[in-house]
Amino acid sequence: MARRSFRFLLTLFTIALAIALALGQVSTIKAQTLTSNLVQQGVKEYQQGQYQAAIASWQQALADYQATEDNPNTVIVLENLARVYQHIGQAEQAIAFWSQVTDRYQQLGDKQKLGRSLTEQAQAYSSLGQHRQAIAILCGESNHKNQCSDNSAIAIAQATADPLGEVAAQGSLGETYRLRGDYAKAVGYLEASLKIAQAIKNRQLQMSALTSLGNNYSSLAQVSYRRAESAVSRGDIYGSRGVEYAIDSPVMKLRTEGKQQDKSALNYFQASLKLATQQGNSSEQVRSLISSLPIYYRLQDFSAAAKSKQQAQALIATLTPESTTVYATIDLAKLLQPEQVSFTSCYNADSLPAAQALLQQGVDLAKQLQDNRATSFALGELGHLYECSQDYEQALELTQKARLSAEKDKDSLYLWEWQTGRILLAQGKSEAAITAYETAIAP
Template identity: 30%
Template sequence: MCITIPLFIPKTIGAEVSSTSSQSNILLDRADNAYASGNYQEAISIWLKVVKEQKPKSNQLATVYANLASIYWHTGKAGEAVKYWQESLKIYREIKTNKFDEKIAATLVDTARAYNDLGQPRFSIPLLTEAISIAKNKELNRVENMGYLTLGNAYTIQGDYSPAINAYKNSLKGIDRVDNDLPIVVWNNLSKGYQQQALITRQKAIAAETEEDLSADKLWQQVKSDRASAWQAAKKATEIRVNSKSMERVEALLQRAKIAQDDADKSSDVVDSLLKAEVILSALPDSHHKVYALIELSELTNNYDLRSKKILDSTVKTAQKIDNPKVSSSAYGAMGKYYESQQQYDKALYWTEQAQFTAQQIQALDSLYQWDWQTARIYNATGKTEAAIEAYERAIASLQSIRANTTRSQGNPLSEFQSDLEPIYRGFMQLLLSNNSDERNLELALQTKDLLLLSELEAFFEDDCFELETYSETDRLAYLKKTNTAVINTVIIDNKTYMVWQLPNGQFKKYALDITQQELQRLVNQWRFDLENKENDNYLALSQRLYDLLFTPEIKSYLETSELKNLIFVNDGILRNVPMAALHDGEKFLVEDYTIANSLGLNIQIKQPQPKIEKALAFGLTVGVNNFPTLPYVKQEIEQLGKLADEKGFLNEEFTKSSFKQQIESNKSSLVHIATHGRFGGNRENTFLQAYRSQIDLQELEEILSTHSLNFPSYPIQLLVLSACDTAAGDPQSTLGMSGVASRSGIKNVLGSLWSVNDRQIVTLIDAFYDNWIEDRLPLPDALRQAQLDLISSPDYHPSNWSSMILFQK
């Protein structure tokens, strides 16, 4: 959403300093000339000297600071720009005269734009609110237009597309009177806002459709409407100021071409838009903006003819002229990618190595990981497996070094992670697992899976503060052997799913399932639907089919002869959303043979908490609120817990957000039980718990639980129970909120429901679980298993009644 139209342009200030020395006039004239000739460093040096030695008057000093800020911003140093705009703003405010209101408003907007460039829209939004208010009162139309545009960009960076679209629409009011390319920028950004909103709504529509949610049709209508609006805005951006030969018009033409590519009826629009963009770019002066536009043009052109190579030749020459290593690296890498697409691997490797070398010179890790990944793909395509592995390792090492920046990207961080970065991890795992994997490669694949999970959680929570606890390999293997436990990792790739077992003796076994990701997702979603429907036994056929798919004859043979007792599943993707306990071998459920737990990653907890409950806190709703139905058995559920532990219960109107926060943060509670409607969707916005009058969102829940850990480090919460929540069945990320929030808050165990069971059976299950854990002192997985076995042997044997509760261990 970068725009190149400046609001504040460095101005000549020599005429303003007649009361100062002639030396000042000479210096300022020199600064003006340096700026005009593009010698920005000399202009900065002179202005800094004036500030230090000449002590100009306040309004003159404010202008000098603003000039410095503007140049820093235009040369890509947004942090320095913010510092000097803040100094300028401080002076204008201290003067306390209305004649500087316009400068205050303009400086607020410029400062906000710099904050946006730094990826800090939370700082820019308050500044823009004030700037827009001043502009409206003073009828400063140009400042108001730019203020709303910058506000729209701020919301876009946050991924809040609805307010972004509204801001862009407000920026369009009266914009026809503007005599520059600002209208093109606004219409173009509005098009991108609608386009991104359509992508997010599409994800919601697919999830709703998978769960047979009645809202799916409405969501698809919204997708259609947003796409139509994106197209209309893109057209408008290219149909105004048609004689403009600016970069803004180029960007608008490229946006129109991108949207048109998705519609076969608009193929002529693609060709026409790209040809116009190419003509304008050929006449524009060399700049980094031009290089990046040429790269985008080449990628779009490559989809309909062979002009891409010619454009890339021009791109490389332009990049070399402006002598910017970061830009040159991008140009070389784009050329390498082109040759890779043409399967000319020698040339692809040459240009990619040039991109790597150039990026290494300036330690541009955000570029380097892309070229290392590209190198890995090239080596893999030419059968050089070891070289490909080394390149993948470098790419992922660079990614881990810069993961804070990659998770705080513009738009929807989780969605962008899945489309842009996740393929790197999965491509590496596929390479390691698809060959005759030795033990080293299997361990490396599982380590990569852990790193993928770490990055996935960071993108989900939009935070880079996740850390995985590590245990020594010796301790972990000793635990597996002592407890007769096997760890089962699933790894889902596009065309195959891999199972990697680590047996109690430490030995690895790997095998591939010949099923595509799409087919596996279809089977798992249908199984989940059947498991929830207690009206019939349709689940059984898929329980058996998936068991046979996941457990090969070799593994079945091993299980029959081993003394294996415990299974810990480290599942991937859609398999996280279903209970492994309900798999069926044709005679009995898997849980009838084994104790089953789930883990986020390989660094599983190797010490079980002792059931010494200092205090239990229980919260729940029985009444229907916020369109949720009643939960009549919650009262009984909480009362039963009170018979086993020192419990404080908060029911219905006593269960508010404030009471929840106060109780959790001020009590040494070892057990927190929450029996209320909740939703764990595929992102933070779709994840919440329902209190009596309001919802507790994921961030609030995490902050409350984390505060408890800080307040009582010696009394951690041993177990968090979420007994009436729902996870989104069709979304592979839906359980990340449930398990991730516990892990981030220092809670090592969470017992949660995949779907809500509004029936007495859930009370029976929970009551038996607590009795087994607290009274009989069974380990948590064994306590859950025994409670499930009791229901399986009763008339209420249907897995809808007992399999929804799954145990996650850190």
């Protein structure tokens, strides 16, 4: 069974790695009433990383505003709740609130805010892997000749002359196509997003578009390398003059193409890193550095990889407490070594201490955030680390905790059932292992 990519998860849970919405900020309410004070209290709690407290404050404010049928202030609180749930990785709750937000903006006739809220709703769907639904919201079902339907986020942004909304919607659509594996289609939307972001001089959105383009070209490079491996297995290794592995042989052309795509990806990541450094944006710096690591390994530039790892490890401790930080710690732990960490490969002895520290940091933060999904992945990966060091009792205990956390967000449950089976098999408990494997593959 393939191990789920945590780099993929990092991208999903930040759609800011995809398209960090500058418009996605929690809002205050001007009128100084008891209810508005609750809203402002929630904003302060949110900014301090006290997300559950912020939710409680906003839920109370929401009930008050709904009781008085105060639509404008109700929609502000609904937006804040949608964003905080997305922020802590609870996308299903976020979607439910975004549905209420879009309904309210339609009632209020505010087309610009409707378009922007549709984009954020689409991001929440994308974070759950529901890419078709996200595409429908961003551009429409058919997307014929790149013409989006009138009620889509992109069309609304264009109709209301909202460049900020359009750059976010275009970028989100490009990222969604990238996550679906439609890299050629993704490039067009991501480049359009970058162009608009540069025109309006929005650095945050430029960084997001640059990082997403880098991820897209990195994925294209991996496709080229896989095609090169297939060419070798087919015997397509001869050039026009019959020389093995000649520069004009199919396999070498594909390898060259992959290297060029990797270099393009690095250029995008470095451009994003430069902007992030200028802006003092640690989160975007970490994303660019982590995303660059697999490319440095593929190009065998181990000096650059070591420098990027060192920078990322130093910066990651400074990040704000949120779900994206949890996935960043997992991702970095898995990329501390050139050899890919998977179900069939392990952390090497040199990387174990640093990886363990990062994963424990991720576990602690996920628990603090009360994010079951992030807790599940962090605990499960830490369990795999102990499995690699053959401490099967500790590995099994952590994996079982990951399973319990996954019961509430079931998309990772099969991973930990499978890992449980593998650990039990290593302990010689064949019957229990078979039961775990059967549970993992059960519909």
